[in-house]
Amino acid sequence: MNDAIDAVDASLRVWRDAIDAELSHVASRDAELPSRLRDAIQYALTGGGKRLRGLLLLAAHDALGGHGDASGLAAAVEVVHAYSLVHDDLPCMDNDSMRRGRPTMHRAFDVATATVAGVAMVPLAVGEAVRGARALRLDAAATKQLVRALMRASGATGMVGGQLLDLEGEGQDLGVTDLEAVHGAKTGALISAALLMGGIAAKGTESQLDALRTAGNALGLAFQIADDVLDATESSEALGKTAGHDAALAKSTYASVLGVAPARIRSDALVAEALETLEALSLRSGPLDRLAHFVAARRS
Numbered sequence: 552m553n554d555a556i557d558a559v560d561a562s563l564r565v566w567r568d569a570i571d572a573e574l575s576h577v578a579s580r581d582a583e584l585p586s587r588l589r590d591a592i593q594y595a596l597t598g599g600g601k602r603l604r605g606l607l608l609l610a611a612h613d614a615l616g617g618h619g620d621a622s623g624l625a626a627a628v629e630v631v632h633a634y635s636l637v638h639d640d641l642p643c644m645d646n647d648s649m650r651r652g653r654p655t656m657h658r659a660f661d662v663a664t665a666t667v668a669g670v671a672m673v674p675l676a677v678g679e680a681v682r683g684a685r686a687l688r689l690d691a692a693a694t695k696q697l698v699r700a701l702m703r704a705s706g707a708t709g710m711v712g713g714q715l716l717d718l719e720g721e722g723q724d725l726g727v728t729d730l731e732a733v734h735g736a737k738t739g740a741l742i743s744a745a746l747l748m749g750g751i752a753a754k755g756t757e758s759q760l761d762a763l764r765t766a767g768n769a770l771g772l773a774f775q776i777a778d779d780v781l782d783a784t785e786s787s788e789a790l791g792k793t794a795g796h797d798a799a800l801a802k803s804t805y806a807s808v809l810g811v812a813p814a815r816i817r818s819d820a821l822v823a824e825a826l827e828t829l830e831a832l833s834l835r836s837g838p839l840d841r842l843a844h845f846v847a848a849r850r851s
Contacts, residue, residue, distance in 0.1 A: 563838065563841070563842070566625075567602045569620070571597070573626035573679070575597055577630060577679055587664060591656055595634070595636070595637050595656055596633050598650070602629055603774070604629060605629045607742065607749065607770075608624055608628055609621055609622065611748075611750050611753070611834075612752050612753045613749075614835070614836035615753035615755045615834070617754070618753075621683065622683070623680075624679075624683035626679050626683070627680035627701060628676075628744065628745045630679055631673070631705050634676070635669075635710050635741070637656045637657075637665055637668060637669040637672070641662065673705065676705075677701070680698050683752075687752055693752070693754070697748050697752065700751065704743065709740035709744075710737055713733055717737055717802070725808065729803070734775040738771050738772070742767050742768075742771035743763075746764065747760055747767060749763070758832060762829060766829050769822070770821070770822065770846055772821050773825070773846050773847065774846050775805070776814050780811055780814050783807070784806075818846070818847060819847050822846055822847040825843055
């Protein structure tokens with residue numbers, strides 16, 4: 552899937568490489584981490600991935616004319632995303648054995664290590680966000696705003712709350728409204744926060760930040776719909792994770808509720824909605840457009 556982003560815009564590879572370089576140092580910066588925990592976190596952070604959330608942050612920062620290197624902030628968002636995947640895969644959650652084409656952390660290490668490593672990654676993400684803000688010479692108020700946005704997207708009103716709703720929905724016949732409540736929190740919140748943080752780092756106005764947040768919510772849902780369709784139509788080899796896992800867990804998905812073709816139409820409409828929101832405040836840019844179209848173009 553990295554190649555798919557490169558196909559959309561090869562110039563994004565430079566940004567992705569910068570994010571990867573930051574991620575390679577996150578675990579080693581904390582000298583107090585036990586070695587096994589450090590190895591596990593390093594495993595989670597350097598196992599590939601699209602880096603879509605980090606790229607969206609950098610694209611938003613660029614669209615608002617931000618100065619300096621925001622890759623540290625992008626890495627902070629990716630640390631939170633990686634933590635969510637580690638916990639998502641645990642036996643008490645989705646009980647998955649493959650992620651990004653290799654064993655999930657609890658398979659490569661053990662359940663206890665994966666559980667603790669996921670928790671440890673949250674303060675590491677905060678430290679990375681603060682470090683990224685300092686690199687951009689942002690003041691204390693902006694730094695606080697960035698950390699608040701990241702943690703709000705991670706907590707009870709974001710990923711954690713969405714994960715709980717997702718677990719409660721197993722075996723239930725959910726409608727589209729219910730699905731959007733689940734995935735607006737579980738998936739959309741962090742994508743929205745990535746765009747918002749890019750805008751904060753670039754010192755955007757309140758109206759610009761609101762537009763980025765709104766566009767991010769739409770892109771987050773579009774991304775999840777595309778993910779549901781791919782889970783239902785692609786092989787494990789193509790996905791790099793276990794295909795058909797949602798059906799095995801009796802989860803309602805956009806593909807099962809709407810059907811594959813209508814789900815794709817809904818995803819495309821959400822991407823168009825996001826771009827219209829950005830257009831209204833002249834926030835559309837080459838990288839943001841291409842990343843949005845990457846979300847729309849994810850097909851089986």
